[in-house]
Amino acid sequence: MKDVQNEHDNRNITIDRVGVKNVSYPITVVQKNNTQQTIANISMSVKLADEFRGTHMSRFIDTLKEYNNKISPDNLKKITARLCEKLGASESSVVFEFPYHFKKLSPVSKIESYSRCDISMTGNFERGNFDYMLGINLNVQTLCPCSKEISDYGAHNQRALINLSVRFFNEPVEFEELINIIENASSSPLHTLLKREDEKFVTEHAYNKPRFVEDVLRELALSLNNDARISWYKIIVESYESIHNHNAFSEIERLKKI
Amino acid sequence: MKDVQNEHDNRNITIDRVGVKNVSYPITVVQKNNTQQTIANISMSVKLADEFRGTHMSRFIDTLKEYNNKISPDNLKKITARLCEKLGASESSVVFEFPYHFKKLSPVSKIESYSRCDISMTGNFERGNFDYMLGINLNVQTLCPCSKEISDYGAHNQRALINLSVRFFNEPVEFEELINIIENASSSPLHTLLKREDEKFVTEHAYNKPRFVEDVLRELALSLNNDARISWYKIIVESYESIHNHNAFSEIERLKKI
Amino acid sequence: MKDVQNEHDNRNITIDRVGVKNVSYPITVVQKNNTQQTIANISMSVKLADEFRGTHMSRFIDTLKEYNNKISPDNLKKITARLCEKLGASESSVVFEFPYHFKKLSPVSKIESYSRCDISMTGNFERGNFDYMLGINLNVQTLCPCSKEISDYGAHNQRALINLSVRFFNEPVEFEELINIIENASSSPLHTLLKREDEKFVTEHAYNKPRFVEDVLRELALSLNNDARISWYKIIVESYESIHNHNAFSEIERLKKI
């Protein structure tokens, strides 16, 4: 059977990335202190040299299977290296996006429930060098400092999405630790289960800690600036304003000097 | 050229609806007191008798063109009647969904800007009878009565989506009038443009008018019960709780007795 | 602390459904012959009597925890009964929606990989009676019989979504068996991993089995009509037409006579 992908290509154009996207697969996420079963949306790609007409798409799925669907920063390095080898490529990329659930106690009644965030783990392999980036999407609460200041009572507040991407100097930081840093930068974390005494606490706590999207971003940036393990970060804060039908947002990207 | 759709079908199964979905088309929405250009997502279908293998999909688009993309309840009746005729069907349905923008003044500074809602106009034609249903999706603000009551200060509040569907005894009510009724049932309408004096007003107004999703639904239901023009309604209120990562919702459907 | 939800309501309006939506929770789906860990999007609600101002939202999450996040038709019955009890309601509803992965062999090379569908399990409890509905969203391939017939070569084909909802006379049918029935009604099932010999097989197989959305619906309806275990079904077939920017669809709902 003819291998059309393997034909010589005369158009003289190297392609940055060729691969598969939106692959849904059950995975096991492995961190130092815990593992979790979840469902990933996966993208895998390689650089395609100008002399080849196409890549061999089925080998991406083959490679995923070789690692038993176990996903850790170490395995991302192995998978990307293996993709370069199997597909004869000088560069490769993978992105695993998945919901991640963590336990949280309600603030007063101390009842446990699960909270959700969305994690992305991205690996890039380029001529022997591996780059790992971690992304966390987490909803929090923001309460508007201006609304509080100018109003005789009340203050508008709302859900806000914090999207944090980080790179590390050495060892990756566990998700749970970063989630904690993100929640501290907000007016309040969200909770899945709140009894009345908890709701009173959360309401007053947020009122006492008003934060613009600018404040959330700066508080989070300060924490990351002071964290010697973080080499690079990007933050996007997007607040689903309860008085508007549109959102307020702030954005920053910083590479630390060594 | 063979007409495969026209083949006789032996499977003896009448199909409730066959047609096209997700057709994007520029339309002009015509109400008594205004017209508006917008972009519709359109679904059109007919009942398919058991003896035919398939329907003729291109005739749906043909029919749309015949009416110059002008959409009103009257034209919906004409379009559905025409679909039955052109496709030899006893029943037909169309749904036009589109963003609709209306002008609103900020509450204190009286500056004008556009607000958005999402409208759906649904028409069903069945052996000479035409049924028209209007849907409005509108975001509002809700402020939690429990959070206000139990907290020494503050109260959680958030954007909430009100989805109202209505049928009329006679003449359809204009969108703007229904939007007004919906906004009155909430803690506060949303605004696109608010100066500081407006933000103070909206914050305090919502604090003075706390509403559960249950309250919003009941206030809206009361208005519709008392409105002699409305023959049927369905209400879904969904509040994007600012203290949770999930939503609270309420739902009701009522057919009025004549 | 005051119980605002428990206040007497004078508006005299019973609410069909009040509850929580979009709760993300890790669950274990339990069928007779297998169990699977996955992530559910959960909705839970009760009917609210006219005399009460609101429901107690935290009790929905409490109830979920009581059953250790184990989801089966039997547990849905227990959860809905328990909701009525804990919330003093005469009716309750729950919907669990989740991705479900099943193993599939490629048709010629017989290599195994995971395929995904999306399942919804819905339970309604009303004065002692429990109603269970199962929903399956599965993508398949359809190849157009008209395009094949009128063209000298080739035929347009595409991904199509089959949405099947079923109720059972007695025991629920396993997901895998229904998936098999759905795939048989299409031009071809989809595959995550195909080697070249498999791709040849799938291409020719679909060409030999052309199906309109009307055909897929009728073939599936015939199977379900002949299946004595199924008491009710609804089918929606939606084909992402490769020659159009819109979709073709068909829809049927049937209650069987006993």
Add this chain to the structure above:
Amino acid sequence: MKDVQNEHDNRNITIDRVGVKNVSYPITVVQKNNTQQTIANISMSVKLADEFRGTHMSRFIDTLKEYNNKISPDNLKKITARLCEKLGASESSVVFEFPYHFKKLSPVSKIESYSRCDISMTGNFERGNFDYMLGINLNVQTLCPCSKEISDYGAHNQRALINLSVRFFNEPVEFEELINIIENASSSPLHTLLKREDEKFVTEHAYNKPRFVEDVLRELALSLNNDARISWYKIIVESYESIHNHNAFSEIERLKKI
């Protein structure tokens, strides 16, 4: 009333972008040879100097109104310059995303209908320099060269999304001209209205012009390389594979040397 946003900030962090997102507004898109009414999703932001606590969000909407919602590359330059002025910022950005409809004749019967693409117009203003980027999202058809080659009959084909972003040396190219270039790079354009003779034509045309996502990308890149008006481009091709439940994709970004 206190101006909280105007407070001095001590955290010493300049923010890359602060502003509003997801603003829905009716706009008029103005090109040299035509204008079109449509609905835009708008994002507007400025760089925030480290000494200020926050930006003034209502001024973004004010600025939009000053230009009567007329959107052209020239007006984008004026709007971004005005944002810098009104908000005391050294940099500003705006993005207008909107559906755009263009007329197309069916290939044989020559019947006219509307096709839809999604346009984004992005303007960045930085210390007197204005940068304009145009984005087009357009669906086309791809037919797999490998499937055609190895199969005795048929070939899998599907809808594919082409996302093209371009920058220009001087004058922007009209949308319609770029749409034409994109469609030529595919196996076939999509159509909203096809009679049977047209469907035969499209089916055979696509079969005679098989294209991998790699081919579509390279053909499009060749056209843009040879177009002296284009200074930079990025292409993403994503094919909704009709035999898989996942997508194939290719990506390239090139800055031309002058």
